[in-house]
Amino acid sequence: xxxxxxxxxxxxxxxxxxxxxxxxxxxxxxxxxxxxxxxxxxxxxxxxxxxxxxxxxxxxxxxxxxxxxxxxxxxxxxxxxxxxxxxxxxxxxxxxxxxxxxxxxxxxxxxxxxxxxxxxxxxxxxxxxxxxxxxxxxxxxxxxxxxxxxxxxxxxxxxxxxxxxxxxxxxxxxxxxxxxxxxxxxxxxxxx
Numbered sequence: 001x002x003x004x005x006x007x008x009x010x011x012x013x014x015x016x017x018x019x020x021x022x023x024x025x026x027x028x029x030x031x032x033x034x035x036x037x038x039x040x041x042x043x044x045x046x047x048x049x050x051x052x053x054x055x056x057x058x059x060x061x062x063x064x065x066x067x068x069x070x071x072x073x074x075x076x077x078x079x080x081x082x083x084x085x086x087x088x089x090x091x092x093x094x095x096x097x098x099x100x101x102x103x104x105x106x107x108x109x110x111x112x113x114x115x116x117x118x119x120x121x122x123x124x125x126x127x128x129x130x131x132x133x134x135x136x137x138x139x140x141x142x143x144x145x146x147x148x149x150x151x152x153x154x155x156x157x158x159x160x161x162x163x164x165x166x167x168x169x170x171x172x173x174x175x176x177x178x179x180x181x182x183x184x185x186x187x188x189x190x191x192x
Contacts, residue, residue, distance in 0.1 A: 001143040002043040008110040009042040009101060010136050013117030017140050024049055035078045035118060040097065042104045050074035050096070052081075077119055087121070094125035101131065114139040165189045 002010060012018050018039045036052035051074060075092040076082055082089045105111045115123050116136025123133055165186060172185040 001139050001146075002041070002114070004142070005114065005134060005139050006110065007043065007112045007114045007134050007139060008105045008108050009040060010114035010116065010139055011097065011118070012039045012041065012136065012140065013037075017116060017144075018049075020140075020144060022047060022049060036074070036076045036081065038074065038118065040100055043108065045104055048100060052076050077122060086119075090119065090121050090125050093122060094129060097126065098129050101126075105131070116140055 002008070012021060013035055015024075015037065018024050018037060021039055021041055024037070024039070038050050040048045040050070075089050075096060077086060077089050077093050079086050101113060105113070111130055112132045112134055113126065114134045114136035115126065116139070127133060168189045169182060169186045172182055
């Protein structure tokens with residue numbers, strides 16, 4: 001899809017898209033709120049996972065798929081993590097990403113980069129470095145619409161599991177049961 005949309009690379013922030021692209025699955029829900037992970041997927045070259053500075057390499061390596069060529073610590077740009085230093089952190093983030101994007105884009109003579117998610121200020125920081133931004137959401141959704149062998153069966157399995165969990169949840173609804181008890185039953189079923 002990067003070729004189809006004429007992009008040298010895509011930067012993914014959404015943890016569901018990151019997992020889809022490289023199978024990095026740890027702390028997905030937490031990463032939805034705290035932007036401390038992103039993935040750089042070039043049209044040609046190394047796929048790089050950037051993870052927060054407080055996650056150690058050994059902890060990350062056992063949780064990521066085989067499609068990651070390199071892991072690097074990144075600069076959190078989440079206001080909840082860095083507070084008023086957010087602008088300074090975004091500049092550090094852009095500098096770090098620029099060090100990876102520049103050789104990719106120069107080599108292909110294409111400075112068009114798809115950006116999905118993140119803080120809008122991150123996009124501005126990349127534009128200030130000379131990159132032409134494209135909707136990363138558009139690119140990744142088109143990529144995800146292409147199904148690989150076995151993917152439809154996996155989706156059907158996920159739907160059936162959800163239906164089974166919902167049935168289990170319904171069986172737990174009784175007079176006097178609290179909402180927390182019901183949620184714990186659903187989480188128990190999903191984890192089991």
